[in-house]
Structure formats: C-alpha cells, structure tokens
Amino acid sequence: MKKAVFPGSFDPITQGHTEIIKRGTLIFDHITVAIGVNSQKKYLFSLEDRLKMLEACFVNYPQIGVAAYHGLTVDFAREQDAGFILRGLRSPQDLSYEQPIELINKHMAPDIETVHLLSSPKTAAISSTIVREVIKYKGDIDGLLPPEIVPFVRDSMY
Amino acid sequence: MKKAVFPGSFDPITQGHTEIIKRGTLIFDHITVAIGVNSQKKYLFSLEDRLKMLEACFVNYPQIGVAAYHGLTVDFAREQDAGFILRGLRSPQDLSYEQPIELINKHMAPDIETVHLLSSPKTAAISSTIVREVIKYKGDIDGLLPPEIVPFVRDSMY
Amino acid sequence: MKKAVFPGSFDPITQGHTEIIKRGTLIFDHITVAIGVNSQKKYLFSLEDRLKMLEACFVNYPQIGVAAYHGLTVDFAREQDAGFILRGLRSPQDLSYEQPIELINKHMAPDIETVHLLSSPKTAAISSTIVREVIKYKGDIDGLLPPEIVPFVRDSMY
Amino acid sequence: MKKAVFPGSFDPITQGHTEIIKRGTLIFDHITVAIGVNSQKKYLFSLEDRLKMLEACFVNYPQIGVAAYHGLTVDFAREQDAGFILRGLRSPQDLSYEQPIELINKHMAPDIETVHLLSSPKTAAISSTIVREVIKYKGDIDGLLPPEIVPFVRDSMY
Amino acid sequence: MKKAVFPGSFDPITQGHTEIIKRGTLIFDHITVAIGVNSQKKYLFSLEDRLKMLEACFVNYPQIGVAAYHGLTVDFAREQDAGFILRGLRSPQDLSYEQPIELINKHMAPDIETVHLLSSPKTAAISSTIVREVIKYKGDIDGLLPPEIVPFVRDSMY
Amino acid sequence: MKKAVFPGSFDPITQGHTEIIKRGTLIFDHITVAIGVNSQKKYLFSLEDRLKMLEACFVNYPQIGVAAYHGLTVDFAREQDAGFILRGLRSPQDLSYEQPIELINKHMAPDIETVHLLSSPKTAAISSTIVREVIKYKGDIDGLLPPEIVPFVRDSMY
Numbered sequence: 051m052k053k054a055v056f057p058g059s060f061d062p063i064t065q066g067h068t069e070i071i072k073r074g075t076l077i078f079d080h081i082t083v084a085i086g087v088n089s090q091k092k093y094l095f096s097l098e099d100r101l102k103m104l105e106a107c108f109v110n111y112p113q114i115g116v117a118a119y120h121g122l123t124v125d126f127a128r129e130q131d132a133g134f135i136l137r138g139l140r141s142p143q144d145l146s147y148e149q150p151i152e153l154i155n156k157h158m159a160p161d162i163e164t165v166h167l168l169s170s171p172k173t174a175a176i177s178s179t180i181v182r183e184v185i186k187y188k189g190d191i192d193g194l195l196p197p198e199i200v201p202f203v204r205d206s207m208y
Numbered sequence: 209m210k211k212a213v214f215p216g217s218f219d220p221i222t223q224g225h226t227e228i229i230k231r232g233t234l235i236f237d238h239i240t241v242a243i244g245v246n247s248q249k250k251y252l253f254s255l256e257d258r259l260k261m262l263e264a265c266f267v268n269y270p271q272i273g274v275a276a277y278h279g280l281t282v283d284f285a286r287e288q289d290a291g292f293i294l295r296g297l298r299s300p301q302d303l304s305y306e307q308p309i310e311l312i313n314k315h316m317a318p319d320i321e322t323v324h325l326l327s328s329p330k331t332a333a334i335s336s337t338i339v340r341e342v343i344k345y346k347g348d349i350d351g352l353l354p355p356e357i358v359p360f361v362r363d364s365m366y
Numbered sequence: 367m368k369k370a371v372f373p374g375s376f377d378p379i380t381q382g383h384t385e386i387i388k389r390g391t392l393i394f395d396h397i398t399v400a401i402g403v404n405s406q407k408k409y410l411f412s413l414e415d416r417l418k419m420l421e422a423c424f425v426n427y428p429q430i431g432v433a434a435y436h437g438l439t440v441d442f443a444r445e446q447d448a449g450f451i452l453r454g455l456r457s458p459q460d461l462s463y464e465q466p467i468e469l470i471n472k473h474m475a476p477d478i479e480t481v482h483l484l485s486s487p488k489t490a491a492i493s494s495t496i497v498r499e500v501i502k503y504k505g506d507i508d509g510l511l512p513p514e515i516v517p518f519v520r521d522s523m524y
Numbered sequence: 525m526k527k528a529v530f531p532g533s534f535d536p537i538t539q540g541h542t543e544i545i546k547r548g549t550l551i552f553d554h555i556t557v558a559i560g561v562n563s564q565k566k567y568l569f570s571l572e573d574r575l576k577m578l579e580a581c582f583v584n585y586p587q588i589g590v591a592a593y594h595g596l597t598v599d600f601a602r603e604q605d606a607g608f609i610l611r612g613l614r615s616p617q618d619l620s621y622e623q624p625i626e627l628i629n630k631h632m633a634p635d636i637e638t639v640h641l642l643s644s645p646k647t648a649a650i651s652s653t654i655v656r657e658v659i660k661y662k663g664d665i666d667g668l669l670p671p672e673i674v675p676f677v678r679d680s681m682y
Numbered sequence: 683m684k685k686a687v688f689p690g691s692f693d694p695i696t697q698g699h700t701e702i703i704k705r706g707t708l709i710f711d712h713i714t715v716a717i718g719v720n721s722q723k724k725y726l727f728s729l730e731d732r733l734k735m736l737e738a739c740f741v742n743y744p745q746i747g748v749a750a751y752h753g754l755t756v757d758f759a760r761e762q763d764a765g766f767i768l769r770g771l772r773s774p775q776d777l778s779y780e781q782p783i784e785l786i787n788k789h790m791a792p793d794i795e796t797v798h799l800l801s802s803p804k805t806a807a808i809s810s811t812i813v814r815e816v817i818k819y820k821g822d823i824d825g826l827l828p829p830e831i832v833p834f835v836r837d838s839m840y
Numbered sequence: 841m842k843k844a845v846f847p848g849s850f851d852p853i854t855q856g857h858t859e860i861i862k863r864g865t866l867i868f869d870h871i872t873v874a875i876g877v878n879s880q881k882k883y884l885f886s887l888e889d890r891l892k893m894l895e896a897c898f899v900n901y902p903q904i905g906v907a908a909y910h911g912l913t914v915d916f917a918r919e920q921d922a923g924f925i926l927r928g929l930r931s932p933q934d935l936s937y938e939q940p941i942e943l944i945n946k947h948m949a950p951d952i953e954t955v956h957l958l959s960s961p962k963t964a965a966i967s968s969t970i971v972r973e974v975i976k977y978k979g980d981i982d983g984l985l986p987p988e989i990v991p992f993v994r995d996s997m998y
Contacts, residue, residue: 052551076607076637077526077551122819133550139640142458142616142623143304146775149616152642153807158822163550166613166640168626171487175311187280190316210393234449234479235368235393291392297482300458300465300932301778307458310484321392324455324482326468329961333785345754348790438977459620462933469965474980491627503596506632616774617936645803649943661912664948684867708923708953709842709867765866771956774932774939781932784958795866798929798956800942 054078054134054165055127057086057119060100061093062203064181066173068107068196070138073167075113082130083108085118094182095206106198124159135164140174212236212292212323213285215244215277218258219251220361222339224331226265226354228296231325233271240288241266243276252340253364264356282317293322298332370394370450370481371443373402373435376416377409378519380497382489384423384512386454389483391429398446399424401434410498411522422514440475451480456490528552528608528639529601531560531593534574535567536677538655540647542581542670544612547641549587556604557582559592568656569680580672598633609638614648686710686766686797687759689718689751692732693725694835696813698805700739700828702770705799707745714762715740717750726814727838738830756791765794772801772809844868844924844955845917847876847909850890851883852993854971856963858897858986860928863957865903872920873898875908884972885996896988914949925954930964 056071060083067083074081083104087097095103097118108114119126127135135155139145152164181194188207195203214229218241225241232239241262245255253261255276266272277284285293293313297303310322339352346365353361372387376399383399390397399420403413411419413434424430435442443451451471455461468480497510504523511519530545534557541557548555557578561571569577571592582588593600601609609629613619626638655668662681669677688703692715699715706713715736719729727735729750740746751758759767767787771777784796813826820839827835846861850873857873864871873894877887885893887908898904909916917925925945929935942954971984978997985993 073637077639120819122816122821125819125821139619141304141307142619143301143775145613145616145619145642146773149642149773150807150809150812153645154812154816154826156644157807157825158816163547164642165551166642168619168623168638168640170630171490171627174487175308175315177308180308180312184280184312184316187278187283189280189283193315194312231479235481297461299778299781300461301775303455303458303461303484307484311487314486321389322484323393324484326461326465326480326482328472329469329964332961333782333789335782338782338786342754342786342790345752345757347754347757351789352786436977438974438979441977441979457620457623459617459933462931465931466965466967466970470970470974470984473965473983474974491624491631493624496624496628500596500628500632503594503599505596505599509631510628615936615939617933645806648803649940649947651940654940654944658912658944658948661915663912663915667947668944705953709955771935774935777929777932777935777958781958785961788960795863796958797867798958800935800939800954800956802946803943 051079052077052134053080053082053130053132054136055123055130055132056081056083056136057123057126059091059093059178060085060104061095061178062100062181062195062199063103063107064173064176064178065194065196066138066140066169066176069170069173070136070167071114072111074136075111077165078134078136080113080115081136082115082117082132084126086123087118087120094185103199103202106202107196122158124155124162127162128159133162135162137164137166138169139166140169209237210235210292211238211240211288211290212294213281213288213290214239214241214294215281215284217251217336218243218262219253219336220258220339220353220357221261221265222331222334222336223352223354224296224298224327224334227328227331228294228325229272230269232294233269235323236292236294238271238273239294240273240275240290242284244281245276245278252343261357261360264360265354280316282313282320285320286317291320293320295322295324296327297324298327367395368393368450369396369398369446369448370452371439371446371448372397372399372452373439373442375409375494376401376420377411377494378416378497378511378515379419379423380489380492380494381510381512382454382456382485382492385486385489386452386483387430388427390452391427393481394450394452396429396431397452398431398433398448400442402439403434403436410501419515419518422518423512438474440471440478443478444475449478451478453480453482454485455482456485525553526551526608527554527556527604527606528610529597529604529606530555530557530610531597533567533652534559534578535569535652536574536655536669536673537577537581538647538650538652539668539670540612540614540643540650543644543647544610544641545588546585548610549585551639552608552610554587554589555610556589556591556606558600560597561592561594568659577673577676580676581670596632598629598636601636602633607636609636611638611640612643613640614643683711684709684766685712685714685762685764686768687755687762687764688713688715688768689755689758691723691725691810692717692736693727693810694732694813694831695735695739695828696805696808696810697826697828698770698772698801698808701802701805702768702799703746704743706768707743709797710766710768712745712747713768714747714749714764716758718755719750719752726817735831735834738834739828754790756787756794759794760791767794767796769796769798770801771798772806841869842867842924843870843872843920843922844926845913845920845922846871846873846926847913849883849968850875850894851885851968852890852971852985852989853893853897854963854966854968855984855986856928856930856959856966859960859963860926860957861904862901864926865901867955868924868926870903870905871926872905872907872922874916876913877908877910884975893989893992896992897986912948914945914952917952918949923952925952927954927956928959929956930959
C-alpha cells in the first residue's frame, strides 16, 4: 500500500491544492493532507478552521485523510508510515523553492520520495497568498476556492 | 480615451517607476499613478510623503495623475474608468511574481487588460527595496531616485 | 493613430498568437501581423500558406493587417510608420528570450516601444514548435489552432 | 497495476536517467523506457545501439521494459496501457521545457498523468548533450554513464 | 595583494558558505568573512555566537579573517582596503537576487568588483533558512553545517 | 601567477566579451581568450578572421593572450597551465546554461576553478547570436562590437 503526505499551511486550501491531491489519488492508495503547525507564523484562519475546511473538501474521499503535525515533514511522514511526499508545481519559480527543501528532506530521510505533479493552467495562478488578498479586499473567491468551503470563507469575510 | 492605472507602494518612487510611467504615456492618454494602501505593511515613508513625492515627479505631466486607494487594484481601476493596468518588468523573476497577480485580476475583472513594458538596462537593477537599504545606510541615491525627490529624500536621511 | 507590428514566423499561427493580437486591438488602432522571412530557416508551411492562414484568421478584423518582410523588425516597423512592436509573453522563459532582442531593437531604434501582453492560461502552453510536432504525428489540433485554419491544416496532414 | 512510460532519446542513456527510472519503480509497478524515434534528428548512437544500451542497464530489473516508438508519446502510452508518463526534473529550466509539453499532452490525452521526480544533486548536471561532448573529445565518462554501458561507449570512442 | 570581503548574515554559517570561502582563497590573498549587522532583523544566533562560529571554522586559515560591520557592504570593503566582494551562486534563483544588489553596489562603488563562484552539487541545497528549520525541529544537521560548529549548534538545540 | 582561460566561439567577439575579459585582468595575472574549434558548427566568420578580431581587441593588453583549441576546455586550460576558467553571466538564463557545463568540467578536472563575473547593464543584452542577426540585416553595430573591429565587420557587411 502506497501512502503519501501532502503537507502545507492551507491558509486556506485552494482549488490548486484540491486538484493536485485528487490527481494524487491516481498514484497513491492513501494521501494524508497535513497542516504543518508553525507557532511563529500568523495565519488568517485558525488551525481549527483550516482543519474543518480540509475535512469539508475530502469528506467523500475515503483515500484522503486530514491531519496537523508539529516538527519536520519527514518525521511526520514516517509516523504515518508514508513513503512519499506529494507536491504540486505551478511554475519554475515553485521548483526553485521546492528543490532545496526536497534535497534537505532527502538528506534527513533518504527513504522518503517526493513526487511532483504540475498544476493545470486553470489553477496555476492560484496561491493561498493571493487568495488571502482577495478575501481581505472582499473580491470574488468563486473559482479560486473549493466550492465546499466557499460559503464558510464568504461568511468570514463579513 | 485610453486610461491606465500604474499601481504600487512607491516607498519611495524610483527612476525605474518614472521611466515606465513616462513611456506609458506613449500608449495611454492618461495614467493614474496609484498608491495601494495596505494598513498591515510598514513603510519607510508615510502615505502623505509618498503622495507628495509622486506629485513632485509628475507636476509637469498633464497626462499623469496621482492617487491613493484602498482595496483591490481592479476595483480602483473601475472607479477610475480605466481599462488598463500598466506594469514594468525588470526580469524574468519579476514576471514570475506578476503573472499570477495578473491572472487573478483577470479572473475578477476580465474587462481590464494589463500591459507590460520592460525596464531599460539603466533602471533594471533599481527596486524600492534596495533603495531603502541605500537610504538606511546613507549611500549614494543619485541616479536611483528621480531628481525631483532627491533633495527631499536626502533631507530625510539626516 | 497608434500602430503596432506583431512579428513572428507563424509556422503556423496558433490560438496563442490570435489571442494576443486580438487583445492588442484594445490598445492599438492598427496591428500589422508580419511574417519575418528568414531564407536560412526551414519551415513546415510555405510563406504563401502562412500568409493565407493569417488572412483567414483576420479577414473580419479591419484593425488587423497581414504582411511579410525581409530584414530587421525595427526597419519594417518604421516602413509601416508603426511606433510599437507587440509581443506576447507566456512564461518567464519567454521573457529571457525577448529581453535581449527588445534591448537591441531599442539600441537600433529608440523611437519604437515594445509592448507585452501575458498569455492567458488557456494558451500559455501553445507554441508553434509543439503544434508542428502534433501535426507531424497527426495528433488533435483542435483548441491549439485558430478554428479558421483547422480545416486547412488538417488537410495538409493527410 | 500502475504502468508508466519514461520517454526520451537516450543518446546515450545517462546516470541521470537510470536514477529517475529506478526511483520510479517505487511508485509504479512497471515502467517502459521508450525511445521516441524522430527520423529528422541526427543521433550519435544508432537506434539499435541505444536499445542495446537500455537493455544492458535494466536486464536485472523485471519491473522495467525497453521499447522504441514512432509518433506521439501519449499514443504510445495508450498502446502500452500505461496511465502515466514519468519525467525527471533537474532544474527550473527543465520545468520550463517540460511544462508546455505536459499541458499539450494533457490536452490530447486527459486520462494520462505525468509524474515528476527531481534529480539528485549527483546527477543534476548530467545531460545527454553534455555527455556527447565529453565523448566527442574523449573526456572522462565515468560517473556520467551507467557502469553497464561504459565499456561499450568507451569502445565507440576509439 | 588581492583582498576580498565575503558578506552575509551567517545565521548560522553553513557548509555552503565554507566551501565557497575556501575555494575563494585560490583566487584571493585574503578574505574577510564579514557579518552585516542589521538591527531590524531577528536572528536565531546572537552576533557574538555567529562570530564565534566563524572563528571556529577558519582558525586554521591564515588567509581568512572574520569581522562584523554596520552599514553598506561597499563601505566596509573600502575600509578593509578590499577591491573585491566574493559571493556564491547556488542557482539561477540566487542570481536573480544577487544581480540587482551587485549593480547597485557598482553604482555606488565602481572600483569594487564582485566575483562569483558556483556551489558544488553537495552544498547547492543548503541555505541558512533551511538549516534554521532543521535546527528548530531537531533534525539531522550533520553534513549541513561545518563540523567545527556542529557540537556548538547541537548544544543550542537542547 | 594566476592564469585563466576565457573560452568561447567569438563569432564575433562583442562588447560583452571584452568587458568581462578586461575586468578579469583585475583578478588574474594572465587571461587567454581562446576560440574552441568545433568542426561541426557553422560560423559567420572564419577561424582566421575571428582570431584576427581577438588580436585587434587586445593588442595593447600584455596580460591578455589569444589562441584557438580543439577538444575539451579543461584539457586546453591544463595545457596552458591555467588554474581558472573565466566566464561572464548576463542573466539567470545564462547560469542555467553554464551550471551543468561547469559541474561536468569539475567532474573531469577538479583542480580547475570557474570564476564568474556579471555583465554590466550596458552589455547584458548583447550576444553573438543577436549581433549576427544585426550584421545579416545590416543594422547598426556601433556599441555592440568593440570599436577596434567595427570597421572590419562593417566591411564584411557589404
């Protein structure tokens, strides 16, 4: 059984994330979507709300689990008995960011492989950073966020 | 009448900005140089001072106006009845940053086009970030800032 | 009257080209889509066929003309009395390619401005190079080429 | 059963290729290493030699097969009943090259997923292009080519 | 006598830094490894500790000195009578960051040359940023930090 | 005595090359500007003409020599007893190209260091490829080529 972890902040989860995760289930038997908790970062949504949103997105996907973790992603993957980390790539810029992280992960955990899927053109422009700006200025979030969480996020905007 | 908005923080406006804006008047009948106000960011110069500096740069350019706005750039462009956003590109790195912003703007406002001009080699290295470092350490700002604001900025350095 | 040249090989013209050209008519009063003739390159389609395809695409666009030229793009622009060159950017990679060309053009013709529009996600992956591969191996060209030339290209494939 | 195709020219196969392919067997149950035949390109090694070299590399790997194909990669993948294309990424530059190819493949074959693994630092500098230069000038190929084919290639150099 | 400055935050110094500095001594007669002090940044290690770590790394290298400075790097280089700044490049991304800094330095100090060495594959993934994450989460720092400072850093982790 | 090789095709040598080479003499005691001869490439200028142009550029620079070589650059450097290869970088794109070449050179000749200088903004857009286009179409070569060879190249254009 091939298990993977899809780590991130998910502040909030976007259509870009859900696309990669769902395509990932074609490769892996199980994917844990996992919120890396960093007590020094400020988030727009609380950890509780981010977990709720993840759950809302994947409630009908038995292959996909949801979790939060402290510490290194590779340590969490091992706890989960997952041999893979799944990551999406939107652009060469993304790869510049991902490449050193992956190599250091490999240095610390040579037994864990990172697998990359490229975003589709529809979602390649979507980042949580940009979405938070759109939320802050009450712009149109349709098409940017998974439909399952749009009402919740819209409520938070007013 | 073709109207454009040139948005930015202008903390402070540089020779790079003024070059693009002035070349932009070859394309557009009117350009509003507009400071996007973000209450959560810290600036070196106050909004008032940044507006004054913009005004000093363009006082002799009837095609160029100056403003500040809250909220989304595309909403401000619509208020101004501007069909275009003008942006400068210094490098492929810049485009990596601009591309998702433009695509999300297009998602929210399909009627607004973003037009890009490439910086000339003389100004391609100039960014407000680097200029702020030069100011902080009392380096030589000549050639980096528009001559109209050099005395004001130099005064602020002592 | 603001006139622009959109230069290229157009071997063949793609949906990516037509998108940029049509959006360009929002900025310019007239655009000449111009095939740069390079006698040392090998083309899949003859110059005659490439011109025919351009004409088919823009027959209903009075703002858009079609031409072929020998020599430097900036010399052709001047002949056309065009003050602008219009170019599309699909990616930072594209900009790496365009930037030195534009700077050398500026060196030779400081009076001509190059204006860039970013491709939409739908067309950002389309290049004439890839399309020629698809044609060569009889893949599906729908959505890659302007509908006006699909029948002609399909005929050429059999 | 998850099957993948790893397409390329393999002129010659390098340590970079074998690393990605072997790591790919952790993900896929079967990988076909497939030489795309392009009658218009010139190769250093004949198709026959390139196939022999592939076979020498993978003779002890029952999960890995070897083949040559004409036409589109996605068509070959379908013939093989393979739902995946496996690709290595050495650098952001590589991704700039791979991204449009993958998107056009997706356009023609939405049912086939492309999966990317990043090269390790040891092999990230190795390309068939550079290796051919080293061979041409009789440089040291150890560490660049799979040990199984080094004697054969060295023989070809004298 | 050719003297260079190798500026940085060194929070902490990594194997990537020491590799470049030691290779730099093949080019320069003397290199000052210099901590740029920025009172507005937060560091993981105090300036005192960072200086101690630098000293531990280069105690046996008479060609290499250690210092801290306030203000502009070019001003410090002049104080040191150093005609060169030495910098490492790990990736095109790094160059995107370095290029404008170097050009502004040249603008302020045309007499000072910046010289670049590319990181080896072994160290190209190592950054102080990633190392701080590994430290924070008590991951394996062996191979990432110079052996001379590993015990000190490990002590700081518990 | 620190000796370096500056390898290239120099078809023709540009202002970009001469800038880097002359700045290189601040670092190295001697630089050999060396034409790598590749019998399979087509050149605009003959080897003899390219050598003559190099000589014209550096006749007054006793620190700079001129040569042609067959085979690997690292082998030629060793023949010259040169411990360094000097290269210019115009852009991140350039580094993407240079990085694997340097790493393979290091693999074959660990004793030879490659040193990089960044082009100034004035020359960063100049490449021999673009210059050949300008020559072919009889554009303005002033400012692109070293003044010493402009008359010779201009003669070749008519």
